[in-house]
Amino acid sequence: MADPAGLYDAILTGNAKQAAEVTTEALAANVDPSELLNKYMIPAMDEVGRRFECNEYFVPELLIAARAMKASLELLTPKMAEAGTESAGRVVIGTVKGDLHDIGKNLVASMLEGGGFEVIDLGVDVPAEKFVDAVKEKDGTILALSALLTTTMTMMKTVIEAIEAAGLRQKTKVMIGGAPITQEYANEIGADGYSDNASAAVAVARKLTSK
Template identity: 55%
Template sequence: MPDVTIASIFQAVVDGNTRGTLEGIEQALEQGLTAEAILSQGLIAAMREVGRLFEEGEYFVPEMLVAARAMQAGLNRLRPLLVAQGIQPLGKVVLGTVKGDLHDIGKNLVGMMLEGAGFEVIDLGTDVSPEKFLAAIEEHQPHLLGMSALLTTTMSNMKLTLEILERAQVRERVRVMIGGAPVTEGFARQIGADGYAPDASRAVALAKHLLSTFTEPS
């Protein structure tokens, strides 16, 4: 039964079972399920469940990482089919760890969780200068910009990046979310960011909320 196959994909992702995820996807495709159905009912639903388990204290960062990797393997398998079907992502996000900071585990997890929720993610990596963030916004025209910092000494580069976006007159075109161990809601407000998320699960919820603040052209 197709829904049994979808359930097996869902469970494989929740369990962080990459091989099981890929095998389930192949079975589902053989049964005639669409890539869109597999994505929404299998992968995205599973990552929603992983986020719930994390928020309830049943899952921790290692479990989230292995689940996100299983999801990403499945997404890589489906992506050409989704493109061929003309399936549009939920929204587009540019991510990066700010200049002077080489930490990427949290940022990578946020990126994988966002992909698992249906966003297109452009990951600029670590040690990203304000100018590189600006260039990426101008090139990719994202809805959201996500900046991460793990060092108190590099947090100031979040503020500097926002100032450069203002000067380049692109700040109004993108919603900015920030995160990282030393970052707080108060700091986000202080520098003029649109939101702060303390972990990857809540980053997804924040991204969806910020996306909803865009108004469609009339």
């Protein structure tokens, strides 16, 4: 079996083929998918971000690293989602308007599915009205918002205000996340839940449905 540590370099250098190969081999050898994710893949994306900040990497490098990350995630997430069966509740998820980052959001969506939730994924760059329309369809929906940019995280507040204006706030729990988001920010904008990673997001969603 190829060393799973090779996944870190494959993502860092944007080698999607190698990322998929190492992932396939590691899964065949029963390596825990969350170990691959937390030990190699997320640290690689963090390093990509660091290099971008230092002007060592530019947008093309970000894009090819993201493509390699996705190639690996496509193989991993079905394994991570295998656990759950019955519906634990309904979640509408999306990345807020102006923001195109979807790797973390997709991961949260897959983990929620694995946790037994029915997940409606609205994609990226989602305007507040679209979230409102999707939430309207069923009472008791959890709304999960993702943002990766300090310039777009403020859209989360806009979405919460739109949900309030539509008279849906009492029936809707809102959870938020993404690299710049903190518990303090969640409190500040009146979100009901926050987590900084995909597995904790499932626990948060469970807690919100049990209230």
